[in-house]
Amino acid sequence: MSITRVSLARLLGAVLLVAAGAMAWHAPLFGAESAVVLAPPALDNPKAPGAPQTAVLAGGCFWGVQGVYEHVHGVRKVLAGYSGGDKSTAEYETVSSGSTGHAESVQITFDPAQISYGEILQIAFSVVHDPTELNRQGPDVGTQYRSAIFYADEAQKRIAEAYIAQLDKAGVFHRPIVTRVDPLKGFYPAEDYHQDFLFHNPHYPYIAIYDVPKVDNLKRLFPDYYRGEPVLAINTVSVR
Numbered sequence: 001m002s003i004t005r006v007s008l009a010r011l012l013g014a015v016l017l018v019a020a021g022a023m024a025w026h027a028p029l030f031g032a033e034s035a036v037v038l039a040p041p042a043l044d045n046p047k048a049p050g051a052p053q054t055a056v057l058a059g060g061c062f063w064g065v066q067g068v069y070e071h072v073h074g075v076r077k078v079l080a081g082y083s084g085g086d087k088s089t090a091e092y093e094t095v096s097s098g099s100t101g102h103a104e105s106v107q108i109t110f111d112p113a114q115i116s117y118g119e120i121l122q123i124a125f126s127v128v129h130d131p132t133e134l135n136r137q138g139p140d141v142g143t144q145y146r147s148a149i150f151y152a153d154e155a156q157k158r159i160a161e162a163y164i165a166q167l168d169k170a171g172v173f174h175r176p177i178v179t180r181v182d183p184l185k186g187f188y189p190a191e192d193y194h195q196d197f198l199f200h201n202p203h204y205p206y207i208a209i210y211d212v213p214k215v216d217n218l219k220r221l222f223p224d225y226y227r228g229e230p231v232l233a234i235n236t237v238s239v240r
Contacts, residue, residue, distance in 0.1 A: 035127045035217035038172055043162040044118030045155065052076055053112050055120045056083055056150040056187050058103035059129030060137025064211030065106045067198030068128050068218055070230035074114030079107045079233050080197070081189040083150050090188035098142035105150065107187045115225070118159050121149065123225065125167060125177075127217040132175035138210050147177075150184040157181060195233040 059065050062080040069078045082090040085101035095102045108120060129137050131147045151157040160181045168177055189195075197204075198211050219226045 041118035041163040049113045055108045058105040058148040062104040063197040077109040131177045131179045134178045147179040
């Protein structure tokens, strides 16, 4: 993968932090957003055998979001991509302009007997991103980095809205949650060089500072969800 094809802003943001002495990327000030142990959704689908289901959500740079869910038990596949805009503009350089309506998103295919839709959201709010940041995550700024849940049906919508209300009422964050809950109009997979980026580039500065800590937080705070061997989007390994 050519580094020249990756967002210059991401690379510069990471390099500047390293140059400023931020190699201690475990600290929330210089690395991933602070992880929070949250209660599971009070409203959720019961776990039951059935056909694989999908969840589409956004929480900043899709490298880290994809990387976290690739380590979650019950997840069969995670694709990085774009959602919220038209198919004609679902291309990285265009989406990076912030003018397409797209958010960098992931499509998570999961086994409903092993993990519920609500638990997918619990992980998103706990370790994947900061849902109180409006149109940004960490060093990335723009509507393409917004916090969003794209629901496929009314059940997903009810669970998402109820969970946000539950978390706001509990006051678990210092600021209101700004996560959007929007209908899923389409999901468009990102270019191959973005898929499994965390797995293939764990020492890339942006990944080391902002995304590897998210996987560490998943393992530390939700050991029952964590799987050591990731299920990859390309050359997918078997789910254990």
